[in-house]
Amino acid sequence: MSQPVPMVEVWRGELLESFHTGHAVVCDESGQIVESWGDPDQLIYPRSSCKMIQALPLLESGAADRAGLKPEQLALACASHSGNAIHTDRVQSWLSDLGLTDDALRCGTQWPQPQEVEHAMVRAGQTPCQYHNNCSGKHTGFLTLAKDMKAGPEYIDPDHPVQRAVKDAFERATGEDTPGFGIDGCSAPNFQTTVLGLARAMARFAAAPEGSAEARLREAMMLHPDLVAGEGRSCTRLMRAMRRQAAIKTGAEAVFVAILPEQKRGIALKITDGTTRASECAIAALLVRLGVLDPQHEAAQAYLNAPLLNRRNINAGVIRPATEWLNA
Amino acid sequence: MSQPVPMVEVWRGELLESFHTGHAVVCDESGQIVESWGDPDQLIYPRSSCKMIQALPLLESGAADRAGLKPEQLALACASHSGNAIHTDRVQSWLSDLGLTDDALRCGTQWPQPQEVEHAMVRAGQTPCQYHNNCSGKHTGFLTLAKDMKAGPEYIDPDHPVQRAVKDAFERATGEDTPGFGIDGCSAPNFQTTVLGLARAMARFAAAPEGSAEARLREAMMLHPDLVAGEGRSCTRLMRAMRRQAAIKTGAEAVFVAILPEQKRGIALKITDGTTRASECAIAALLVRLGVLDPQHEAAQAYLNAPLLNRRNINAGVIRPATEWLNA
Numbered sequence: 001m002s003q004p005v006p007m008v009e010v011w012r013g014e015l016l017e018s019f020h021t022g023h024a025v026v027c028d029e030s031g032q033i034v035e036s037w038g039d040p041d042q043l044i045y046p047r048s049s050c051k052m053i054q055a056l057p058l059l060e061s062g063a064a065d066r067a068g069l070k071p072e073q074l075a076l077a078c079a080s081h082s083g084n085a086i087h088t089d090r091v092q093s094w095l096s097d098l099g100l101t102d103d104a105l106r107c108g109t110q111w112p113q114p115q116e117v118e119h120a121m122v123r124a125g126q127t128p129c130q131y132h133n134n135c136s137g138k139h140t141g142f143l144t145l146a147k148d149m150k151a152g153p154e155y156i157d158p159d160h161p162v163q164r165a166v167k168d169a170f171e172r173a174t175g176e177d178t179p180g181f182g183i184d185g186c187s188a189p190n191f192q193t194t195v196l197g198l199a200r201a202m203a204r205f206a207a208a209p210e211g212s213a214e215a216r217l218r219e220a221m222m223l224h225p226d227l228v229a230g231e232g233r234s235c236t237r238l239m240r241a242m243r244r245q246a247a248i249k250t251g252a253e254a255v256f257v258a259i260l261p262e263q264k265r266g267i268a269l270k271i272t273d274g275t276t277r278a279s280e281c282a283i284a285a286l287l288v289r290l291g292v293l294d295p296q297h298e299a300a301q302a303y304l305n306a307p308l309l310n311r312r313n314i315n316a317g318v319i320r321p322a323t324e325w326l327n328a
Numbered sequence: 329m330s331q332p333v334p335m336v337e338v339w340r341g342e343l344l345e346s347f348h349t350g351h352a353v354v355c356d357e358s359g360q361i362v363e364s365w366g367d368p369d370q371l372i373y374p375r376s377s378c379k380m381i382q383a384l385p386l387l388e389s390g391a392a393d394r395a396g397l398k399p400e401q402l403a404l405a406c407a408s409h410s411g412n413a414i415h416t417d418r419v420q421s422w423l424s425d426l427g428l429t430d431d432a433l434r435c436g437t438q439w440p441q442p443q444e445v446e447h448a449m450v451r452a453g454q455t456p457c458q459y460h461n462n463c464s465g466k467h468t469g470f471l472t473l474a475k476d477m478k479a480g481p482e483y484i485d486p487d488h489p490v491q492r493a494v495k496d497a498f499e500r501a502t503g504e505d506t507p508g509f510g511i512d513g514c515s516a517p518n519f520q521t522t523v524l525g526l527a528r529a530m531a532r533f534a535a536a537p538e539g540s541a542e543a544r545l546r547e548a549m550m551l552h553p554d555l556v557a558g559e560g561r562s563c564t565r566l567m568r569a570m571r572r573q574a575a576i577k578t579g580a581e582a583v584f585v586a587i588l589p590e591q592k593r594g595i596a597l598k599i600t601d602g603t604t605r606a607s608e609c610a611i612a613a614l615l616v617r618l619g620v621l622d623p624q625h626e627a628a629q630a631y632l633n634a635p636l637l638n639r640r641n642i643n644a645g646v647i648r649p650a651t652e653w654l655n656a
Contacts, residue, residue, distance in 0.1 A: 010581070010602060012373055012510035012511070012518075013508060013509065013510035013511065014508050014510075015371055015372075015373065015508065015510060015520055017372070017373055017510070017581055017602065018581050018582070018600060018601055018602035019600060019601065020601050043343055044343075044345070045340055045343065045345055106640070107639060107640075108638065108639025108640040108641075109639065110639055119450045122447045122450045122451060123450060123451065133639060180341060180342050180343065181341065182340035182341035182342075182343060182345070182644060182645065183340070183341065183638060183642055183644040183645075184638065184644070185638045185639055185644070186638070186639060187638055187639070187640050187642055190340075192343055253338070253345055253346050254346070272346060272347060273346055273347065273348050273601035273603055273606075274338060274345065274346035274603070275601055275602070275603060278601075310436065310511060310512065310513045310514070310515055311435060311436025311437065311438055311461060311513055311514060311515070312434070312435075312436035312515050313436075314511055314515055316510060316511040316512070316513070317510065317511075
């Protein structure tokens, strides 16, 4: 068992003000480690980074096709969306197609992420619904599967057929028996795996043949980077910059994964302190290392050399990969 | 030079999901270390945790008394306030007393921290002013001193007489020559010190005799915990719980300090990854260890056993001090 390694530094002026350590694994299609930093066997919760795994039963069961789901909906099932109209309109319409309303969701309410959307709602006297929750696409996917299974409404219970199917898919994808689960921010079970297990799952998504459930989810994410997150956010910006060379996904508490179809490789990383600014920087650095992200691209620079802008937009410092991390 | 030690753990279900390491020092009135964890000589930016040091020249120069400042204004000079009316009304009135307006401030604008205040402003068609900035009390203190000195309006320039006086006070308080400064979120220079230097400064504030500049600032903070931060925030809640046994102050990037007048001791801590949830938990643990905070008090429990509540208010885990940290 190895210690986590310094991955990201926060500089203010001439002083290293804060830093972030983490574990990361690059895995190939055979499930073997290509490169790793820290402890590949560290147990983690993948949180929202595993939404494409949680969506597998929806496709593998045939429920997605019986419900006529399109790539847009598959992308939303894998999304932590911002709650813009492009997300919430589609989720509401999907719920309606299922003959359901917001009440069927079990993710809880959440204000949209962009301040201008939140403020527009406030001015209109509105309060957030469950479909505004960043996980509402995943949950509508769960509801689609539950309806197809003719299962009950509490689709987030660990013993519900939907979650049993998710657990089975999760263990097949990671190649590990999960030792347990935690309750996620959206109330769904989130299964434990190692960093290696998560990277292995991503490599399987990367190597899966065209037409498979994994490939359809991977392609849907790369086709709709704006649905997977939203304007200005790391998944959207970096996927656009990579032009279908990778599908990537963030998760709470600083998990980040990448699916690299051309190389048939997967990446998983976890920043040990759970800080998103660090997982965004670290995944950008690994995507550059693997040759799928141009380090000079504006979106790459936004995470590899993120300015610390203060309240008067004065540049007071920078967030960047730890010098010794990938140069060693 | 010692490595930072694990101080705070984030548990979700049965798994340690994230953790935070840090440096901390307890110092006595002679400037000696009573106890320390990690590296006392680690250089840090104290950020807003040193606002009471930055306010020293205001009192030591006599400017505060010539301007007729009351303890409320001294508390605001040391505050990172929430932007509630109790804060902004007083800052506006203070600016008016100086014959100045919001335009004289150089801290930049910031939305008030409480969502209900922000939303009320949005509904009223308002946008934030500089006096809403959490640092506006400190800046109005700088303006009070600048006016008394008959110095120019750019009071945040490192070469301005106000900041020269702040640097001098900072070096006297910490007992160290500062190796440099960074630009803070509010655009003021923030001087580097060691964790020990910051703890030493807090011990000096703790031991300073009644009527001294240090004692007046310390007393103002303890008299007005609601002005130093705001309802629901750690400085306010914990100071109320300790009933004038300590003045405490948070700083960005997870710095926290405490002034313990009865014991004539000071505390300073820095969480290395800059996460506030961890500095709040760690300072609560140290205040309990030093006997000034009842661990069973509701406010103490809010930081020693902070529930991870998800979007449906389900308790999914806990943030708590690392088991081995203070029990070793």
